[in-house]
Amino acid sequence: MTVPELDSEQVAVYQRPDALSDTNTHYCPGCTHGVAHRLIAEVVDEMGLRERMIGVASVGCSVFAYNYFDFDFVQSPHGRAPAMATGIKRVLPDRIVLTYQGDGDLASIGMAEVVHAAARGENITCIFINNTNYGMTGGQMAPTTLPGQKTTSSPNGRDVEVNGYPIRTAELLSKLDGASYVVRRSLHDPKNIRLAKKAIRTAFEVQKRGLGFSMVELLSICPTNWGMTPRQAIQWLEEKMIPFYALGDYKVNPSVADIKI
Amino acid sequence: MPPKGRIEVNEDLCKGCELCVMNCPQEVIALNMERMTKRGYHPAELAKPGCTGCGICATMCPEAAITVYREVIQKPA
Ligand SMILES: Cc1ncc(C[n+]2csc(CCOP(=O)(O)OP(=O)(O)O)c2C)c(N)n1
Ligand code: SF4
Ligand code: SF4
Ligand code: SF4
Numbered sequence: 001m002t003v004p005e006l007d008s009e010q011v012a013v014y015q016r017p018d019a020l021s022d023t024n025t026h027y028c029p030g031c032t033h034g035v036a037h038r039l040i041a042e043v044v045d046e047m048g049l050r051e052r053m054i055g056v057a058s059v060g061c062s063v064f065a066y067n068y069f070d071f072d073f074v075q076s077p078h079g080r081a082p083a084m085a086t087g088i089k090r091v092l093p094d095r096i097v098l099t100y101q102g103d104g105d106l107a108s109i110g111m112a113e114v115v116h117a118a119a120r121g122e123n124i125t126c127i128f129i130n131n132t133n134y135g136m137t138g139g140q141m142a143p144t145t146l147p148g149q150k151t152t153s154s155p156n157g158r159d160v161e162v163n164g165y166p167i168r169t170a171e172l173l174s175k176l177d178g179a180s181y182v183v184r185r186s187l188h189d190p191k192n193i194r195l196a197k198k199a200i201r202t203a204f205e206v207q208k209r210g211l212g213f214s215m216v217e218l219l220s221i222c223p224t225n226w227g228m229t230p231r232q233a234i235q236w237l238e239e240k241m242i243p244f245y246a247l248g249d250y251k252v253n254p255s256v257a258d259i260k261i
Numbered sequence: 262m263p264p265k266g267r268i269e270v271n272e273d274l275c276k277g278c279e280l281c282v283m284n285c286p287q288e289v290i291a292l293n294m295e296r297m298t299k300r301g302y303h304p305a306e307l308a309k310p311g312c313t314g315c316g317i318c319a320t321m322c323p324e325a326a327i328t329v330y331r332e333v334i335q336k337p338a
Binding site for chain 1: 277
């Protein structure tokens with residue numbers, strides 16, 4: 001049906017952020033990588049940081065992130081984004097430097113890089129997408145795969161006796177003295193998406209004030225490799241992931257209290 | 262009366278994922294099953310009156326495909 005146009009005066013209350021380029025993404029329908037991208041872009045616009053941002057893309061489905069943001073971006077080898085971001089930030093301390101990494105990238109092959117970047121208190125921000133599998137390569141088991149979860153490389157479900165236990169990255173990094181702001185949020189509903197955006201904003205403010213390492217872990221859906229519709233995947237995240245990966249603030253530098261958003 | 266609103270979906274970007282559809286509190290968005298975008302998806306669109314311009318659909322959209330408009334409430338003179 002055709003909905004009649006409004007006759008009253010109207011204003012645009014939400015528009016696509018300028019910090020996103022006009023490109024169509026290659027992400028699967030419903031993939032919340034897109035939501036995470038949008039939130040980063042909204043925060044960059046709101047803070048007026050477009051000329052100061054440098055993003056570091058990783059290896060995984062988000063490998064082409066540099067095509068989707070309208071600010072400076074580089075792409076690093078698998079897992080090495082925090083090391084590359086360290087170099088960039090140390091050479092260009094006035095820039096706001098962001099890594100964008102999946103759970104295979106950050107919590108498996110790149111675990112050493114992120115742990116040491118946090119331990120050194122590097123003044124960078126890591127956006128960490130936890131979708132419980134290796135999305136790009138076909139849904140293999142990741143360090144974040146839940147106990148019993150079926151993936152293409154754990155067809156009978158993750159057996160913790162054989163494959164070990166999942167890693168709760170936010171909790172782990174929060175124990176390091178150099179970490180200033182480490183939180184976990186989720187992208188499954190409007191309320192949690194708003195909280196995720198606020199956390200990204202806080203992380204950038206932490207970096208702007210030179211307070212040290214920040215990481216925002218975002219629970220995300222991978223409908224394609226989970227073999228679900230986006231609708232089912234959202235429900236699965238809420239029912240299965242959140243009980244295991246509790247949302248919350250794991251490390252908050254006391255100076256963060258002075259940050260008013 | 263709630264404010265009146267309207268959304269516009271950029272069909273070059275929409276992938277018919279329904280995250281907007283399932284979250285619209287007024288239940289006024291639906292996929293148009295009679296049309297397909299040039300990328301082969303059924304696009305989301307306003308299917309009935311009643312949009313309040315709350316912006317929740319845009320908060321969910323992974324493609325940043327939705328622009329939300331809301332009427333300006335005129336203050337009494
Ligand atoms: C050194 C190296 N080893 C392995 C690969 C293959 N590889 C590409 S993407 C990927 C996993 C990505 O998964 P994740 O980081 O969870 O991101 P997602 O795709 O789920 O967003 C792997 C192992 C590679 N590209 N380089
Ligand atoms: S494979 Fe999964 S993570 Fe990758 S784009 Fe598709 S839904 Fe997103
Ligand atoms: S703006 Fe609000 S009411 Fe209007 S379509 Fe979007 S979610 Fe529904
Ligand atoms: S959330 Fe966005 S991409 Fe998905 S159906 Fe709605 S408008 Fe299309």
